[in-house]
Amino acid sequence: MAKPLQIMETVLRDGHQSLMATRMRYRQMEPMLASLDKIGYKALEGWGGATFDSCLRFLDEDPWERLDNLKANLKNTPIQMLLRGQNLLGYNHYSNDVVEKFVQHASAHGVGVFRIFDALNDVRNLRVAIKAALACPEKPEVQGCLVYTISPVHSNETFVELARELQEMGCHSVCIKDMSGLLAPYAADDLVRKLKAALDIPVELHTHCTSGFGHATYLKAIEAGVDIVDCALSPFSSDTSQPCTETIVAMLKGHERDTGLDRQAMVPIAKHFLGVKQELIKEFGLKGYFDINVNVLDFQIPGGMLSNLANQLKEAGMEDKYQDLLDEMPRVRADAGYPPLVTPSSQIVGTMATFNVMAGERYKMVPNEFKDLVRGKFGRTSVPVDRDFITKTLKIPEDQIIEDCSIEDAKGQTFAQFKDELINKGFLNPSDEDVLSYALFPQVAEEFFKKHYKQITAYRK
Numbered sequence: 137m138a139k140p141l142q143i144m145e146t147v148l149r150d151g152h153q154s155l156m157a158t159r160m161r162y163r164q165m166e167p168m169l170a171s172l173d174k175i176g177y178k179a180l181e182g183w184g185g186a187t188f189d190s191c192l193r194f195l196d197e198d199p200w201e202r203l204d205n206l207k208a209n210l211k212n213t214p215i216q217m218l219l220r221g222q223n224l225l226g227y228n229h230y231s232n233d234v235v236e237k238f239v240q241h242a243s244a245h246g247v248g249v250f251r252i253f254d255a256l257n258d259v260r261n262l263r264v265a266i267k268a269a270l271a272c273p274e275k276p277e278v279q280g281c282l283v284y285t286i287s288p289v290h291s292n293e294t295f296v297e298l299a300r301e302l303q304e305m306g307c308h309s310v311c312i313k314d315m316s317g318l319l320a321p322y323a324a325d326d327l328v329r330k331l332k333a334a335l336d337i338p339v340e341l342h343t344h345c346t347s348g349f350g351h352a353t354y355l356k357a358i359e360a361g362v363d364i365v366d367c368a369l370s371p372f373s374s375d376t377s378q379p380c381t382e383t384i385v386a387m388l389k390g391h392e393r394d395t396g397l398d399r400q401a402m403v404p405i406a407k408h409f410l411g412v413k414q415e416l417i418k419e420f421g422l423k424g425y426f427d428i429n430v431n432v433l434d435f436q437i438p439g440g441m442l443s444n445l446a447n448q449l450k451e452a453g454m455e456d457k458y459q460d461l462l463d464e465m466p467r468v469r470a471d472a473g474y475p476p477l478v479t480p481s482s483q484i485v486g487t488m489a490t491f492n493v494m495a496g497e498r499y500k501m502v503p504n505e506f507k508d509l510v511r512g513k514f515g516r517t518s519v520p521v522d523r524d525f526i527t528k529t530l531k532i533p534e535d536q537i538i539e540d541c542s543i544e545d546a547k548g549q550t551f552a553q554f555k556d557e558l559i560n561k562g563f564l565n566p567s568d569e570d571v572l573s574y575a576l577f578p579q580v581a582e583e584f585f586k587k588h589y590k591q592i593t594a595y596r597k
């Protein structure tokens with residue numbers, strides 16, 4: 137007997153991150169939490185990714201309080217979060233004790249599934265977070281990710297190798313994380329079959345409909361035996377978001393992988409979130425709907441970012457260079473050792489390509505982040521970067537090349553140092569959670585604390 141397909145629902149995180157710039161507020165979620173909790177989802181993604189930053193920066197919400205509220209209202213369904221390994225939810229690598237503290241507190245506040253990834257698929261960047269999550273007394277599920285990409289040096293075999301390593305590290309499940317919708321249906325069929333044959337733990341698939349493959353890719357993956365797929369309720373599905381929950385449920389009705397979920401029970405929930413979507417479009421002046429962009433298959437840069445780069449060219453009066461930029465992107469990616477393009481590597485490669493095109497000369501102006509990427513500060517690239525490229529073209533001294541980034545991470549600012557810094561700014565007795573918010577987003581968190589000091593901590597002034 138085939139096992140029923142399980143669904144992980146993303147309406148509370150990736151759905152609005154992908155379509156609505158992560159602007160959904162907790163109060164817009166709350167009325168539907170009891171109903172969502174009854175559906176029978178494998179998990180509800182509700183925290184992590186860009187939500188933490190967005191809460192503090194745009195929505196005047198404490199992300200920790202949001203997590204507590206979600207937990208209080210979701211009695212049956214685990215809350216899932218997306219965590220960028222040693223990057224946590226910020227844009228730097230953090231020291232190990234900051235990573236451990238963050239994971240411990242997230243678990244204590246109610247995260248039931250930690251989905252952990254590294255932009256470069258360097259397992260050294262996953263190890264600390266995975267180990268910390270495995271040690272949490274609440275016994276959360278720990279899921280390791282394969283960040284999916286296409287390049288001359290990636291194949292389904294290399295992803296299977298990585299998955300084996302994640303299983304050996306103790307992960308309870310693995311996820312194919314296809315953030316740009318590059319995974320084609322037949323490639324998914326092959327990859328899922330290989331993973332199912334090689335692993336003893338469940339395999340989950342996460343895609344986006346950016347290129348238009350989404351629903352077809354899921355069907356082939358389901359036939360190949362994938363255990364869980366990530367879907368979003370209709371108003372927050374498709375386009376640059378996940379395939380649609382109701383569609384997948386209906387598609388399998390009466391077939392051997394039938395989800396057993398009640399599609400009618402989703403009708404009022406979808407209706408509520410359609411209203412939320414309309415509110416968000418109006419309040420934040422968002423676009424809300426996106427066309428399918430098959431070009432992502434060639435450039436791998438997600439659609440939103442491509443339009444940002446095009447705007448940069450336009451502002452510089454170089455609109456006619458757009459095609460040059462599209463041609464330059466894959467060349468820069470090759471020079472940088474074929475990193476998967478996901479935050480933050482997508483921005484780094486995209487910006488470097490734009491600089492090359494605008495300067496009319498390759499690597500004349502080189503942003504520090506690009507130097508850091510090729511000298512190994514963020515971890516190992518998919519293939520080693522050419523030495524001459526690093527030392528001659530980019531003029532990076534030999535002694536700045538980093539072989540093991542975890543040694544660098546160990547020198548990073550510690551939790552105690554972040555705490556002292558916050559106290560020295562006048563925020564007495566900050567909670568661990570406040571220190572973590574501050575470590576991740578210093579300026580934004582400080583602004584937030586100033587506004588809410590009475591609730592948060594004793595403020596000297």
Ligand code: CO
Binds near residue numbers: 150315342344
């Ligand atoms: Co995603």
